[in-house]
Amino acid sequence: xxxxxxxxxxxxxxxxxxxxxxxxxxxxxxxxxxxxxxxxxxxxxxxxxxxxxxxxxxxxxxxxxxxxxxxxxxxxxxxxxxxxxxxxxxxxxxxxxxxxxxxxxxxxxxxxxxxxxxxxxxxxxxxxxxxxxxxxxxxxxxxxxxxxxxxxxxxxxxxxxxxxxxxxxxxxxxxxxxxxxxxxxxxxxxxxxxxxxxxxxxxxxxxxxxxxxxxxxxxxxxxxxxxxxxxxxxxxxxxxxxxxxxxxxxxxxxxxxxxxxxxxxxxxxxxxxxxxxxxxxxxxxxxxxxxxxxxxxxxxxxxxxxxxxxxxxxxxxxxxxxxxxxxxxxxxxxxxxxxxxxxxxxxxxxxxxxxxxxxxxxxxxxx
Numbered sequence: 001x002x003x004x005x006x007x008x009x010x011x012x013x014x015x016x017x018x019x020x021x022x023x024x025x026x027x028x029x030x031x032x033x034x035x036x037x038x039x040x041x042x043x044x045x046x047x048x049x050x051x052x053x054x055x056x057x058x059x060x061x062x063x064x065x066x067x068x069x070x071x072x073x074x075x076x077x078x079x080x081x082x083x084x085x086x087x088x089x090x091x092x093x094x095x096x097x098x099x100x101x102x103x104x105x106x107x108x109x110x111x112x113x114x115x116x117x118x119x120x121x122x123x124x125x126x127x128x129x130x131x132x133x134x135x136x137x138x139x140x141x142x143x144x145x146x147x148x149x150x151x152x153x154x155x156x157x158x159x160x161x162x163x164x165x166x167x168x169x170x171x172x173x174x175x176x177x178x179x180x181x182x183x184x185x186x187x188x189x190x191x192x193x194x195x196x197x198x199x200x201x202x203x204x205x206x207x208x209x210x211x212x213x214x215x216x217x218x219x220x221x222x223x224x225x226x227x228x229x230x231x232x233x234x235x236x237x238x239x240x241x242x243x244x245x246x247x248x249x250x251x252x253x254x255x256x257x258x259x260x261x262x263x264x265x266x267x268x269x270x271x272x273x274x275x276x277x278x279x280x281x282x283x284x285x286x287x288x289x290x291x292x293x294x295x296x297x298x299x300x301x302x303x304x305x306x307x308x309x310x311x312x313x314x315x316x317x318x319x320x321x322x323x324x325x326x327x328x329x330x331x332x333x334x335x336x337x338x339x340x341x342x343x344x345x346x347x348x349x350x351x352x353x354x355x356x357x358x359x360x361x362x363x364x365x366x367x
Contacts, residue, residue, distance in 0.1 A: 010053025
Protein backbone atom coordinates (compact mmCIF):
# COMPACT_ATOMS: atom_id res chain seq x y z
CA UNK A 1 0.00 0.00 0.00
CA UNK A 2 1.58 3.26 -1.17
CA UNK A 3 0.83 6.25 1.07
CA UNK A 4 2.02 9.87 0.97
CA UNK A 5 0.99 12.61 3.36
CA UNK A 6 0.41 16.35 3.27
CA UNK A 7 0.53 18.25 6.57
CA UNK A 8 -1.11 21.68 6.38
CA UNK A 9 0.97 24.02 8.56
CA UNK A 10 0.74 27.33 6.70
CA UNK A 11 -1.89 29.14 8.78
CA UNK A 12 -1.19 32.47 10.42
CA UNK A 13 -2.43 31.44 13.87
CA UNK A 14 -3.38 35.00 14.84
CA UNK A 15 -5.48 33.80 17.79
CA UNK A 16 -2.34 32.45 19.46
CA UNK A 17 -1.29 36.08 20.06
CA UNK A 18 2.34 35.16 19.56
CA UNK A 19 5.43 36.04 17.53
CA UNK A 20 6.18 32.32 17.31
CA UNK A 21 4.67 30.52 14.29
CA UNK A 22 1.69 28.46 15.39
CA UNK A 23 3.14 25.09 14.23
CA UNK A 24 6.07 25.61 16.62
CA UNK A 25 4.05 26.00 19.81
CA UNK A 26 4.90 23.13 22.12
CA UNK A 27 2.78 20.46 23.75
CA UNK A 28 4.54 18.01 26.08
CA UNK A 29 7.95 18.95 24.74
CA UNK A 30 7.14 18.60 21.04
CA UNK A 31 5.90 21.27 18.56
CA UNK A 32 2.38 20.94 17.16
CA UNK A 33 3.58 20.19 13.63
CA UNK A 34 5.81 17.35 14.83
CA UNK A 35 2.91 15.77 16.69
CA UNK A 36 1.11 15.70 13.34
CA UNK A 37 4.11 14.08 11.65
CA UNK A 38 4.47 11.44 14.39
CA UNK A 39 0.80 10.48 13.98
CA UNK A 40 1.82 9.10 10.55
CA UNK A 41 4.26 6.54 11.95
CA UNK A 42 2.07 3.48 11.29
CA UNK A 43 1.60 4.49 7.64
CA UNK A 44 5.29 4.52 6.73
CA UNK A 45 4.75 7.36 4.23
CA UNK A 46 6.86 7.43 1.09
CA UNK A 47 6.92 11.19 1.41
CA UNK A 48 5.49 13.71 3.88
CA UNK A 49 4.98 17.20 2.51
CA UNK A 50 4.77 19.93 5.14
CA UNK A 51 3.04 22.97 3.66
CA UNK A 52 4.47 26.08 5.30
CA UNK A 53 3.46 29.71 5.09
CA UNK A 54 3.62 32.05 8.06
CA UNK A 55 7.13 31.81 9.55
CA UNK A 56 8.14 29.39 6.81
CA UNK A 57 11.88 29.67 7.43
CA UNK A 58 11.56 28.98 11.17
CA UNK A 59 9.16 26.09 10.71
CA UNK A 60 11.25 24.51 7.97
CA UNK A 61 14.47 24.75 9.97
CA UNK A 62 12.94 23.23 13.10
CA UNK A 63 11.22 20.37 11.29
CA UNK A 64 14.36 19.59 9.28
CA UNK A 65 16.31 19.28 12.53
CA UNK A 66 13.72 17.28 14.48
CA UNK A 67 11.55 15.22 12.13
CA UNK A 68 12.05 11.43 12.20
CA UNK A 69 13.86 10.00 9.21
CA UNK A 70 11.06 7.52 8.42
CA UNK A 71 8.70 10.44 7.60
CA UNK A 72 10.75 11.47 4.52
CA UNK A 73 9.80 15.11 5.00
CA UNK A 74 9.92 17.72 2.25
CA UNK A 75 8.45 21.22 2.20
CA UNK A 76 6.16 23.29 0.01
CA UNK A 77 5.43 26.97 0.65
CA UNK A 78 1.98 28.51 0.27
CA UNK A 79 2.88 32.12 -0.44
CA UNK A 80 -0.68 33.48 -0.34
CA UNK A 81 -3.16 32.25 2.26
CA UNK A 82 -6.02 31.26 -0.05
CA UNK A 83 -7.56 28.44 1.95
CA UNK A 84 -7.08 24.78 2.71
CA UNK A 85 -7.84 23.71 -0.86
CA UNK A 86 -5.04 25.86 -2.20
CA UNK A 87 -2.70 24.62 0.54
CA UNK A 88 -3.52 21.00 -0.32
CA UNK A 89 -2.84 21.65 -4.01
CA UNK A 90 0.48 23.25 -3.09
CA UNK A 91 1.41 20.16 -1.09
CA UNK A 92 0.28 17.79 -3.82
CA UNK A 93 2.64 19.55 -6.22
CA UNK A 94 5.60 18.52 -4.07
CA UNK A 95 4.92 14.80 -4.51
CA UNK A 96 6.99 13.04 -7.17
CA UNK A 97 5.45 12.26 -10.55
CA UNK A 98 1.96 13.39 -11.52
CA UNK A 99 -1.53 12.31 -10.48
CA UNK A 100 -2.47 10.73 -13.81
CA UNK A 101 -3.44 7.07 -13.26
CA UNK A 102 -1.84 7.16 -9.78
CA UNK A 103 -4.25 5.35 -7.45
CA UNK A 104 -2.00 5.65 -4.39
CA UNK A 105 -3.35 7.14 -1.18
CA UNK A 106 -2.71 10.72 -0.09
CA UNK A 107 -3.43 11.53 3.54
CA UNK A 108 -4.12 15.19 4.33
CA UNK A 109 -4.18 16.41 7.91
CA UNK A 110 -3.83 19.72 9.76
CA UNK A 111 -0.64 20.57 11.58
CA UNK A 112 -2.53 21.66 14.68
CA UNK A 113 -4.25 18.43 15.80
CA UNK A 114 -1.73 17.01 18.29
CA UNK A 115 -4.03 14.42 19.88
CA UNK A 116 -4.57 12.26 16.80
CA UNK A 117 -3.33 8.73 17.44
CA UNK A 118 -1.47 6.63 14.83
CA UNK A 119 -3.93 3.75 15.18
CA UNK A 120 -6.85 6.01 14.23
CA UNK A 121 -5.07 7.24 11.13
CA UNK A 122 -4.15 3.68 10.21
CA UNK A 123 -7.81 2.62 10.52
CA UNK A 124 -8.82 5.47 8.20
CA UNK A 125 -6.36 4.42 5.50
CA UNK A 126 -7.11 0.71 5.84
CA UNK A 127 -10.85 1.30 5.42
CA UNK A 128 -10.24 3.71 2.56
CA UNK A 129 -8.21 1.17 0.61
CA UNK A 130 -10.35 -1.85 1.48
CA UNK A 131 -13.58 -0.12 0.40
CA UNK A 132 -12.10 1.35 -2.78
CA UNK A 133 -13.17 4.87 -1.80
CA UNK A 134 -12.35 7.98 -3.78
CA UNK A 135 -12.09 9.82 -0.48
CA UNK A 136 -12.44 8.94 3.18
CA UNK A 137 -12.52 11.22 6.17
CA UNK A 138 -12.40 11.05 9.91
CA UNK A 139 -15.68 12.21 11.35
CA UNK A 140 -17.01 12.59 14.86
CA UNK A 141 -20.36 13.18 16.53
CA UNK A 142 -20.24 16.09 18.97
CA UNK A 143 -22.78 17.36 21.45
CA UNK A 144 -21.60 20.88 20.58
CA UNK A 145 -20.38 21.02 16.98
CA UNK A 146 -19.91 24.81 16.93
CA UNK A 147 -17.15 25.81 14.53
CA UNK A 148 -16.91 22.47 12.76
CA UNK A 149 -17.96 21.69 9.19
CA UNK A 150 -21.10 19.52 9.09
CA UNK A 151 -21.36 16.29 7.10
CA UNK A 152 -24.48 16.33 4.94
CA UNK A 153 -25.80 12.91 3.98
CA UNK A 154 -28.48 11.63 1.61
CA UNK A 155 -31.46 9.67 2.87
CA UNK A 156 -29.62 6.41 2.18
CA UNK A 157 -26.63 7.52 4.27
CA UNK A 158 -24.32 8.49 1.41
CA UNK A 159 -22.07 11.49 2.07
CA UNK A 160 -23.15 14.35 -0.17
CA UNK A 161 -20.95 17.20 0.93
CA UNK A 162 -19.41 19.09 3.82
CA UNK A 163 -20.71 22.53 4.69
CA UNK A 164 -18.56 24.85 6.78
CA UNK A 165 -20.14 26.24 9.94
CA UNK A 166 -20.11 29.82 8.67
CA UNK A 167 -21.83 28.78 5.43
CA UNK A 168 -24.43 26.42 6.94
CA UNK A 169 -28.15 27.12 7.07
CA UNK A 170 -30.28 26.49 10.16
CA UNK A 171 -31.04 22.86 9.27
CA UNK A 172 -27.38 22.12 8.58
CA UNK A 173 -26.33 23.71 11.85
CA UNK A 174 -28.48 21.12 13.66
CA UNK A 175 -26.29 18.30 12.30
CA UNK A 176 -24.04 16.83 15.01
CA UNK A 177 -21.78 14.77 12.73
CA UNK A 178 -18.72 16.85 11.90
CA UNK A 179 -15.70 16.80 9.65
CA UNK A 180 -12.32 16.65 11.41
CA UNK A 181 -10.25 17.95 8.45
CA UNK A 182 -8.37 14.63 8.29
CA UNK A 183 -8.70 12.78 4.98
CA UNK A 184 -7.46 9.98 2.76
CA UNK A 185 -7.80 10.51 -1.01
CA UNK A 186 -7.05 8.59 -4.14
CA UNK A 187 -4.38 10.71 -5.75
CA UNK A 188 -5.65 10.47 -9.34
CA UNK A 189 -9.03 11.89 -8.23
CA UNK A 190 -7.76 14.44 -5.70
CA UNK A 191 -5.61 16.49 -8.09
CA UNK A 192 -8.27 17.16 -10.74
CA UNK A 193 -10.89 17.91 -8.09
CA UNK A 194 -8.63 20.44 -6.34
CA UNK A 195 -7.98 22.21 -9.62
CA UNK A 196 -11.72 22.66 -10.24
CA UNK A 197 -12.98 24.02 -6.90
CA UNK A 198 -13.86 27.71 -6.64
CA UNK A 199 -13.68 30.34 -3.87
CA UNK A 200 -17.40 31.17 -4.00
CA UNK A 201 -18.08 31.13 -0.26
CA UNK A 202 -18.28 33.53 2.67
CA UNK A 203 -14.48 33.59 3.10
CA UNK A 204 -13.55 33.85 -0.56
CA UNK A 205 -11.20 30.90 -0.09
CA UNK A 206 -10.60 27.53 -1.73
CA UNK A 207 -12.05 24.97 0.67
CA UNK A 208 -10.59 21.47 0.72
CA UNK A 209 -14.02 20.35 1.95
CA UNK A 210 -15.48 21.24 -1.47
CA UNK A 211 -13.53 18.32 -2.95
CA UNK A 212 -15.78 15.93 -1.02
CA UNK A 213 -18.89 17.44 -2.59
CA UNK A 214 -17.35 17.43 -6.06
CA UNK A 215 -16.40 13.76 -5.84
CA UNK A 216 -19.81 12.89 -4.43
CA UNK A 217 -21.59 14.65 -7.29
CA UNK A 218 -19.60 12.55 -9.76
CA UNK A 219 -20.86 9.40 -8.08
CA UNK A 220 -17.65 8.44 -6.34
CA UNK A 221 -17.78 6.61 -3.03
CA UNK A 222 -16.99 8.69 0.07
CA UNK A 223 -16.17 6.90 3.32
CA UNK A 224 -16.30 8.00 6.95
CA UNK A 225 -14.44 6.57 9.94
CA UNK A 226 -15.58 7.82 13.31
CA UNK A 227 -12.86 9.12 15.63
CA UNK A 228 -13.07 9.73 19.39
CA UNK A 229 -13.78 13.35 20.27
CA UNK A 230 -10.62 13.51 22.37
CA UNK A 231 -8.44 12.94 19.28
CA UNK A 232 -9.86 15.56 16.95
CA UNK A 233 -9.45 18.68 19.06
CA UNK A 234 -7.52 21.31 17.14
CA UNK A 235 -5.48 24.13 18.63
CA UNK A 236 -6.33 27.69 17.65
CA UNK A 237 -5.59 29.66 20.82
CA UNK A 238 -3.74 29.35 24.13
CA UNK A 239 -6.77 27.94 25.93
CA UNK A 240 -7.09 25.10 23.43
CA UNK A 241 -3.32 24.59 23.65
CA UNK A 242 -3.61 24.13 27.43
CA UNK A 243 -6.55 21.71 27.09
CA UNK A 244 -4.66 19.62 24.53
CA UNK A 245 -1.60 19.56 26.74
CA UNK A 246 -3.62 18.34 29.70
CA UNK A 247 -5.08 15.49 27.64
CA UNK A 248 -1.73 14.45 26.19
CA UNK A 249 -0.01 14.56 29.59
CA UNK A 250 -2.73 12.33 30.99
CA UNK A 251 -2.15 9.81 28.19
CA UNK A 252 1.61 9.96 28.69
CA UNK A 253 1.38 9.42 32.44
CA UNK A 254 -1.03 6.51 32.02
CA UNK A 255 1.36 4.81 29.60
CA UNK A 256 4.22 5.06 32.10
CA UNK A 257 2.10 3.94 35.04
CA UNK A 258 1.14 0.81 33.11
CA UNK A 259 4.82 0.26 32.26
CA UNK A 260 5.93 0.07 35.91
CA UNK A 261 6.49 3.69 36.98
CA UNK A 262 5.01 5.00 40.24
CA UNK A 263 3.53 8.50 40.37
CA UNK A 264 2.20 9.56 43.75
CA UNK A 265 -0.07 12.10 42.07
CA UNK A 266 -0.21 11.91 38.24
CA UNK A 267 -2.05 15.25 38.12
CA UNK A 268 1.03 16.93 39.56
CA UNK A 269 3.58 15.03 37.50
CA UNK A 270 4.70 16.38 34.10
CA UNK A 271 6.56 14.13 31.66
CA UNK A 272 7.41 15.16 28.09
CA UNK A 273 6.77 12.70 25.26
CA UNK A 274 10.49 12.12 24.55
CA UNK A 275 11.43 11.33 28.16
CA UNK A 276 12.52 7.75 28.95
CA UNK A 277 11.78 6.15 32.31
CA UNK A 278 13.15 2.89 33.69
CA UNK A 279 11.29 0.28 35.68
CA UNK A 280 10.39 0.98 39.32
CA UNK A 281 11.05 4.71 38.96
CA UNK A 282 9.11 6.78 41.50
CA UNK A 283 8.03 10.32 40.66
CA UNK A 284 6.88 12.53 43.52
CA UNK A 285 4.46 15.48 43.13
CA UNK A 286 5.82 18.53 41.40
CA UNK A 287 8.24 16.58 39.23
CA UNK A 288 8.81 18.03 35.73
CA UNK A 289 10.85 15.95 33.25
CA UNK A 290 11.55 17.72 29.97
CA UNK A 291 13.22 17.18 26.62
CA UNK A 292 15.26 14.01 26.24
CA UNK A 293 15.69 13.30 29.95
CA UNK A 294 16.40 9.66 30.88
CA UNK A 295 15.74 8.21 34.35
CA UNK A 296 17.34 4.88 35.26
CA UNK A 297 15.71 1.90 36.97
CA UNK A 298 14.70 2.33 40.61
CA UNK A 299 15.44 6.04 40.87
CA UNK A 300 13.30 8.40 42.91
CA UNK A 301 12.71 11.91 41.59
CA UNK A 302 11.10 14.80 43.43
CA UNK A 303 9.24 16.36 44.98
CA UNK A 304 9.48 19.74 43.26
CA UNK A 305 12.20 18.73 40.81
CA UNK A 306 12.73 19.90 37.24
CA UNK A 307 15.17 18.08 34.95
CA UNK A 308 15.72 19.09 31.32
CA UNK A 309 17.74 17.00 28.84
CA UNK A 310 19.44 15.24 31.74
CA UNK A 311 20.45 11.65 32.47
CA UNK A 312 19.91 10.04 35.86
CA UNK A 313 21.44 6.66 36.62
CA UNK A 314 19.92 3.76 38.52
CA UNK A 315 18.78 3.88 42.15
CA UNK A 316 19.44 7.63 42.40
CA UNK A 317 17.55 10.02 44.67
CA UNK A 318 17.02 13.54 43.31
CA UNK A 319 14.94 15.86 45.49
CA UNK A 320 13.98 19.53 45.19
CA UNK A 321 16.47 19.97 42.36
CA UNK A 322 16.73 21.90 39.10
CA UNK A 323 19.01 20.44 36.43
CA UNK A 324 19.72 21.11 32.76
CA UNK A 325 21.97 18.99 30.52
CA UNK A 326 23.26 17.26 33.66
CA UNK A 327 24.43 13.71 34.29
CA UNK A 328 23.72 12.06 37.63
CA UNK A 329 25.38 8.73 38.37
CA UNK A 330 24.05 5.54 39.90
CA UNK A 331 23.33 5.38 43.65
CA UNK A 332 23.62 9.14 44.11
CA UNK A 333 21.66 11.31 46.55
CA UNK A 334 21.19 14.81 45.16
CA UNK A 335 19.57 17.70 47.05
CA UNK A 336 17.50 19.05 48.50
CA UNK A 337 17.69 22.45 46.84
CA UNK A 338 20.40 21.57 44.34
CA UNK A 339 21.18 23.42 41.11
CA UNK A 340 22.83 21.41 38.32
CA UNK A 341 23.88 23.63 35.45
CA UNK A 342 24.76 22.58 31.92
CA UNK A 343 27.61 20.08 31.84
CA UNK A 344 27.26 18.97 35.47
CA UNK A 345 28.42 15.45 36.29
CA UNK A 346 27.53 13.98 39.69
CA UNK A 347 29.69 10.85 40.09
CA UNK A 348 28.47 7.43 41.14
CA UNK A 349 27.63 7.17 44.84
CA UNK A 350 27.85 10.92 45.56
CA UNK A 351 25.79 12.43 48.39
CA UNK A 352 25.65 16.14 47.62
CA UNK A 353 23.86 17.47 50.69
CA UNK A 354 21.63 20.53 50.62
CA UNK A 355 22.17 23.64 48.45
CA UNK A 356 24.59 21.91 46.12
CA UNK A 357 25.46 23.88 42.96
CA UNK A 358 27.38 22.91 39.85
CA UNK A 359 27.66 24.15 36.30
CA UNK A 360 29.93 24.67 33.33
CA UNK A 361 32.63 26.49 35.32
CA UNK A 362 32.49 23.93 38.14
CA UNK A 363 31.15 20.71 36.64
CA UNK A 364 31.92 18.59 39.72
CA UNK A 365 30.01 20.95 42.01
CA UNK A 366 30.43 22.82 45.24
CA UNK A 367 28.35 22.05 48.31
